[in-house]
Amino acid sequence: xxxxxxxxxxxxxxxxxxxxxxxxxxxxxxxxxxxxxxxxxxxxxxxxxxxxxxxxxxxxxxxxxxxxxxxxxxxxxxxxxxxxxxxxxxxxxxxxxxxxxxxxxxxxxxxxxxxxxxxxxxxxxxxxxxxxxxxxxxxxxxxxxxxxxxxxxxxxxxxxxxxxxxxxxxxxxxxxxxxxxxxxxxxxxxxxxxxxxxxxxxxxxxxxxxxxxxxxxxxxxxxxxxxxxxxxxxxxxxxxxxxxxxxxxxxxxxxxxxxxxxxxxxxxxxxxxxxxxxxxxxxxxxxxxxxxxxxxxxxxxxxxxxxxxxxxxxxxxxxxxxxxxxxxxxxxxxxxxxxxxxxxxxxxxxx
Numbered sequence: 001x002x003x004x005x006x007x008x009x010x011x012x013x014x015x016x017x018x019x020x021x022x023x024x025x026x027x028x029x030x031x032x033x034x035x036x037x038x039x040x041x042x043x044x045x046x047x048x049x050x051x052x053x054x055x056x057x058x059x060x061x062x063x064x065x066x067x068x069x070x071x072x073x074x075x076x077x078x079x080x081x082x083x084x085x086x087x088x089x090x091x092x093x094x095x096x097x098x099x100x101x102x103x104x105x106x107x108x109x110x111x112x113x114x115x116x117x118x119x120x121x122x123x124x125x126x127x128x129x130x131x132x133x134x135x136x137x138x139x140x141x142x143x144x145x146x147x148x149x150x151x152x153x154x155x156x157x158x159x160x161x162x163x164x165x166x167x168x169x170x171x172x173x174x175x176x177x178x179x180x181x182x183x184x185x186x187x188x189x190x191x192x193x194x195x196x197x198x199x200x201x202x203x204x205x206x207x208x209x210x211x212x213x214x215x216x217x218x219x220x221x222x223x224x225x226x227x228x229x230x231x232x233x234x235x236x237x238x239x240x241x242x243x244x245x246x247x248x249x250x251x252x253x254x255x256x257x258x259x260x261x262x263x264x265x266x267x268x269x270x271x272x273x274x275x276x277x278x279x280x281x282x283x284x285x286x287x288x289x290x291x292x293x294x295x296x297x298x299x300x301x302x303x304x305x306x307x308x309x310x311x312x313x314x315x316x317x318x319x320x321x322x323x324x325x326x327x328x329x330x331x332x333x334x335x336x337x338x339x340x341x342x343x344x345x346x347x348x349x350x351x
Contacts, residue, residue: 033082035073043075045212054290061085077106078213108213112224114271119279129272136257143326145252151324153180156190173288181280185273186238187253198234201227232270291338301338308334
C-alpha cells in the first residue's frame with residue numbers, strides 16, 4: 001500500500017470513528033422529546049438560520065412543530081438543544097429561571113459576546129452586572145437625560161424623511177436605536193465618522209452572532225470575531241480618553257459612569273459595554289419595527305394613539321412648552337400598552 005493510499009485509509013477510518021461516536025451520542029435520548037439532531041457538528045443550524053418574515057415563526061419551526069410537536073430536540077449552534085414553542089412550558093421556564101433553569105447562550109455565541117457579557121453570565125456575577133446597569137439607569141436619570149435623548153434621536157430620524165417617499169421601518173428603527181445607544185453608552189454623536197465606522201463593524205458583528213459557528217476564513221462567524229476585536233479596541237480607546245480627562249460630563253454616559261462608580265476590570269467593562277450595545281439595539285429595533293407592522297392592521301389602536309398624543313400636544317402648546325417631560329410620558333397609558341410585544345417561543349440547551 002503506497003503512502004497516499006495509507007493516508008486516505010487513515011482519514012477514512014478517522015471519519016468513520018467520528019461519525020460512530022457522533023451517532024452514539026445522538027442516540028442518548030432518555031426522557032427527551034422527539035426530534036432530529038441533523039448533520040454531525042453543524043446539526044440543523046443552517047436550516048434554522050434561513051431567513052423568514054418576522055410575522056411568522058419560519059419554515060423550519062413550522063415543519064418541526066408539524067412533525068414532532070411544539071417541543072422537540074435539535075442540534076443548534078454546536079449544542080444539543082430542546083426547542084419549545086409551547087406557551088405553558090415557556091412560562092414555566094421563565095418563572096423558574098435561576099431555580100430549575102439557567103439562562104445561557106450556546107458556547108459559539110458566548111465566544112462572540114465575551115465571557116463577561118451580561119447576556120452570558122449567570123448567578124451572582126450576572127446580578128452584579130445587572131445592578132451596575134440599573135443603578136446608572138436610575139429614575140432620576142431617566143427623567144432628566146434619557147427621555148430627552150429618545151426625543152432627540154426620534155426627531156433626527158424624522159428629519160431625514162422625504163415627503164411622499166417610501167421608508168423601511170426596520171432600517172429606520174435600527175438607525176434610531178443604534179444612534180441612541182451609542183450616545184447613551186459612549187456619548188457618540190450620530191453621523192460622525194467614528195460613529196458610522198462603529199456602526200459598520202457592529203453590523204458585521206451582528207451577522208456573525210446569528211450565523212453557523214464556523215471559524216474559518218471568509219465565514220460570517222470569523223468576520224464577526226474580527227469585528228468584535230475592532231469594536232473592543234474602539235471602546236478601550238474611549239476608556240483611556242475618559243481616564244485621562246476625568247470630566248464630570250462623563251457621568252452622563254454609561255462608560256464614564258462605570259469607570260468611576262464600579263470596581264470592574266477593563267475586560268469586564270469592555271464586555272459589559274458590548275453586551276449592552278447588543279441588547280439595547282437588537283431588542284428595541286425589532287420591537288419598534290414589529291409594532292409599526294402590527295399597528296397597520298389595527299386602525300382602532302392607531303386612532304387611540306393619535307388621540308392620546310394629540311391631547312398631550314395640545315396641553316403643551318397651551319403652556320408654551322415644546323420638549324417632552326416625564327409627566328407627559330406617564331400620561332401615555334395606551335402608548336405603553338402598545339409597546340408590549342410577547343415572544344412567540346423559547347429555546348434552551350440540554351445540559
